[in-house]
Amino acid sequence: MQSDISLRCLQSLDHHNGSGLATHGLRNRALVGLGLSSAIGYLAWRRGSLSESGALGAILTGTFTTSAGSYTHAAMLVGFFAGSTVLPKLVRPHDSDRFDAIAAKGGRRDLWQVLANGGVATVLVIAPKSSAMDLGYLAALAAVNGDTWATEIGKTSQVPPRHVLTGKQLEPGISGGISLRGTLGSIAGGAFVGAIAAAGRSFEPRFTAKPSTLLATGAVAGGLGSLVDSILGATVQERRWCPQCRMYTERLEHTCGTATRIVGGVPGVSNDVVNLGCSLAGAAIGMLIGRYLSDESRLPAVEYWRPFQRYPPPA
Numbered sequence: 001m002q003s004d005i006s007l008r009c010l011q012s013l014d015h016h017n018g019s020g021l022a023t024h025g026l027r028n029r030a031l032v033g034l035g036l037s038s039a040i041g042y043l044a045w046r047r048g049s050l051s052e053s054g055a056l057g058a059i060l061t062g063t064f065t066t067s068a069g070s071y072t073h074a075a076m077l078v079g080f081f082a083g084s085t086v087l088p089k090l091v092r093p094h095d096s097d098r099f100d101a102i103a104a105k106g107g108r109r110d111l112w113q114v115l116a117n118g119g120v121a122t123v124l125v126i127a128p129k130s131s132a133m134d135l136g137y138l139a140a141l142a143a144v145n146g147d148t149w150a151t152e153i154g155k156t157s158q159v160p161p162r163h164v165l166t167g168k169q170l171e172p173g174i175s176g177g178i179s180l181r182g183t184l185g186s187i188a189g190g191a192f193v194g195a196i197a198a199a200g201r202s203f204e205p206r207f208t209a210k211p212s213t214l215l216a217t218g219a220v221a222g223g224l225g226s227l228v229d230s231i232l233g234a235t236v237q238e239r240r241w242c243p244q245c246r247m248y249t250e251r252l253e254h255t256c257g258t259a260t261r262i263v264g265g266v267p268g269v270s271n272d273v274v275n276l277g278c279s280l281a282g283a284a285i286g287m288l289i290g291r292y293l294s295d296e297s298r299l300p301a302v303e304y305w306r307p308f309q310r311y312p313p314p315a
């Protein structure tokens with residue numbers, strides 16, 4: 001009975017096509033999405049890269065994305081997740097203990113971290129289907145993926161990062177710092193998500209923009225999204241200080257066991273809030289590109305935004 005209700009709930013999400021065939025496809029995608037995200041969530045939890053709540057978040061976002069979107073949407077989400085799990089193990093930062101002492105939560109991602117990174121994309125895939133929404137989804141994921149790659153690849157930089165606004169040298173690992181390697185990493189990370197969308201065109205008629213457009217949208221959203229992340233990190237993100245180790249950190253309780261205190265930024269604006277800003281910036285970039293490229297830009301905004309309505313309306 002309950003699965004019946006959830007299926008009907010998902011059917012209402014499949015607003016782009018009400019035919020029996022589409023419902024059949026929806027049921028398959030819902031099952032594949034639930035199975036795949038449960039398997040990934042479980043493995044990530046076992047390996048310690050997700051907490052219990054983080055695994056729950058991965059299952060929720062994975063199932064909704066695959067059901068309401070397409071297998072290409074799911075593949076992009078998996079690509080983001082796989083990259084951010086594998087990359088920290090591939091790159092060899094010159095001082096990994098130091099980065100770990102600064103990072104807010106270490107390696108184990110919780111529900112808030114999952115939602116901060118994938119929440120905006122999930123909302124966009126549930127929104128009425130359009131090429132602007134699809135590019136918004138692509139760019140929202142490209143932005144957070146770009147930021148993740150920038151952080152990891154930036155750690156290998158031998159040159160100290162510079163403050164994104166003042167250009168002053170910063171200690172490595174502090175939010176708001178940028179480096180050449182990190183910036184190239186952010187563009188590559190964004191393009192990676194675009195490349196998955198482009199590859200998906202061979203299997204599904206979903207991301208209909210040209211492959212070069214998908215790739216470019218990903219790269220731009222990755223670069224600019226990370227830039228927004230760095231600016232927010234340098235300005236509003238709360239900065240904490242461990243009086244024991246005399247170092248900046250994002251942790252409430254430092255790795256040494258000492259309680260940290262706020263010494264700058266806006267209290268409550270955590271790394272999760274900044275990541276949310278990064279993905280919102282990416283989504284905005286993607287939707288602007290999508291609207292600019294498509295005929296939808298000529299439609300009245302009210303019509304275009306009306307939720308759950310088929311568009312264009314039946315003649």
Ligand SMILES: [Zn+2]
Pocket residue numbers: 242243244245246254255256257258
């Ligand atoms: Zn400490």
